[in-house]
Amino acid sequence: QVQLVESGGGLVQPGGSLRLSCAVSGRIFSINYMGWYRQTPGKQRELVAAITNSGSLNYADDVKGRFTISRDNAKNTEYLQMNSLKPEDTAVYYCCADVFRDNSDYQKRTAYRYWGQGTQVTVSS
Numbered sequence: 001q002v003q004l005v006e007s008g009g010g011l012v013q014p015g016g017s018l019r020l021s022c023a024v025s026g027r028i029f030s031i032n033y034m035g036w037y038r039q040t041p042g043k044q045r046e047l048v049a050a051i052t053n054s055g056s057l058n059y060a061d062d063v064k065g066r067f068t069i070s071r072d073n074a075k076n077t078e079y080l081q082m083n084s085l086k087p088e089d090t091a092v093y094y095c096c097a098d099v100f101r102d103n104s105d106y107q108k109r110t111a112y113r114y115w116g117q118g119t120q121v122t123v124s125s
Contacts, residue, residue, distance in 0.1 A: 002026040002099050002114045009093060009119030012085055016123070020080040022095030022116050032111045033098040034071050034078040038091035038121075045094065049080060062088075085123045092118040 008020040024031060035050035049069035050058045057069065068081040078095060098111035105111065 002028065002097070002101070002112070004095055004097060004114055004116035006093070006095050006116040006119040009121045011122045011124065013125050014085060014087060014123055016085050017081070017083045018085065018121060020082070020093055020095070020119060020121075022078045022097075024076040024078075024097050024099070024114070027099075027101045028076060029100040029102045029106055031073070031076060031097050031099050033096075034069075035096050036069060036078070036080045037094045037096065038089075039094065039118075040091045048093070051078065082121070085121075087123050089121060090123050091121060093121050094118045 003026050004022055004024050006020060006022045008018060010018065012018050032053050033050060036048040037045045038048050039045040048060050048063055049067055051069045051071055066084045071078040095116040096113055098113050100106040100111050
């Protein structure tokens, strides 16, 4: 199948930076959409940033200008550079990828969404 492995979370002071990575492996023909979401206790998972295979970007309003999403298609990896972090950015961050597993999926334009296990980001002094 397909696995997503995240890394890079941790504890950082307000105003600091972190870089999250998410490596996708397994049965992959190509990857369409890649994104980062976050979730805090009692709240729904929300979109942070997303990037398509053509390079189109989408950011949540409260991270624009501070966070940057990117991807390395040769490595099937996506990144989230987070700068000027605020306490309200504290959450569990999840990566996701919409994967075409083989040529049949691709021809039918049927991608399957997979999720990482989540990584904790805590912004606190």
